Amino acid sequence: MSIGLIIIGDEILSGKRADQHFPKVVQLLAARGLQLAWAEVLGDDRERITATLRRTFATNDIVFSCGGIGATPDDHTRQAAAAALDRSLVLHPQAADNIRQRILQVAREAGQQADLNAPEHLQRLQMAEFPLGAELIPNPYNNVAGFAVDTHYFVPGFPVMAWPMIEWVLDTHHAHLFNREARAERAVLVYEAAESALTPLMVEIEATWPQVKVFSLPSVGDARTRRHIELGVKGAPEQVEAAFARLCAGLDAFGAEYTLSTPGPL
Structure with missing residues (x-):
């Protein structure tokens, strides 16, 4: 079983932002006696992301995907994952509730009232739409979850969120692979x-x-x-x-x- 990394975002390919995920994931894996087998960087192109995921889902690789799971027009990873698996994109009840609770929390901290039916808040619920059968990856930074399906793990592009989420996946789902003395x-x-x-x-x-x-x-x-x-x-x-x-x-x-x-x- 190999481990792969997909980094998604036009900002990486254009040079507007420097990728930080590759060296960090290498570090996280090495600390557990594991090694990255491959990595790919993709732009915000839904068809290309879909084709890439269709290819990687056909393997038994463990794959981490960073970026593109937000709710803006340039975020395509959730939709691409569903298309690659030929599954419906559905609202995950727990993920949606996490987002609602986050909206209410931010409003309370600002001394305001939040209307959960406001258009901007309803749009945020799109971040809880995952391929049918997906499981949640907890986000310790703001509780807006990522998702896991078929040994593929989808996390945000923000390092402060992505890295602890990847650590959680490794320690929760793949600790049996760890062998710090193996190399x-x-x-x-x-x-x-x-x-x-x-x-x-x-x-x-x-x-x-x-x-x-x-x-x-x-x-x-x-x-x-x-x-x-x-x-x-x-x-x-x-x-x-x-x-x-x-x-x-x-x-x-x-x-x-x-x-x-x-x-x-x-």
Whole structure:
């Protein structure tokens, strides 16, 4: 079972806002011994969102979708999810009640009376319309819920809401997948070496230790650093140490200059 991330919003593709979800979701998963398998960024295009969700619903992937579940004309995610599943979009009673309670709370805090039948408040109830059979994802920020359907989890685009909601999903529904000791990583910085010359060693290591992946991240260098390659192995801890020892031995035989590197996120 793979984990995917969909980030929705024209503002991301246009550069008006910088995406914050990708690095945070990587961090949240890594803290639980999990890893993101893929990510996609989509604009506010209902047909494209629908086509993407139709494709991802056909897998058994765990998918987090951030953005587009509001009630303005540029929000299409709820409708697209329903269309992708060929299900009706229906008002979820508990989600609707949460929104009404939120409207009343805001009015009380402002010392005002709220007319729940006012057009602007009725429009907000659209945020409680989900594909038939959807379950709620609680929103600790303002109690306006997201929704879950078929291992797909739809949360708002606002990080202050989305991130605790994603954490709740992971800890509530997928704790059985957690394995904080399941992966290890070791790496070195190899200086002034051609990546192509090191490729045979990488191929050998992956062939010998099937639960290990080799990664190679070249850097052209700048005024402060020399040209180098971050070369390492990651995967099952019981194989990583042996693979790393072979990597270092191969570099020694090659006559390469290298130093240990601090591993990044898994």
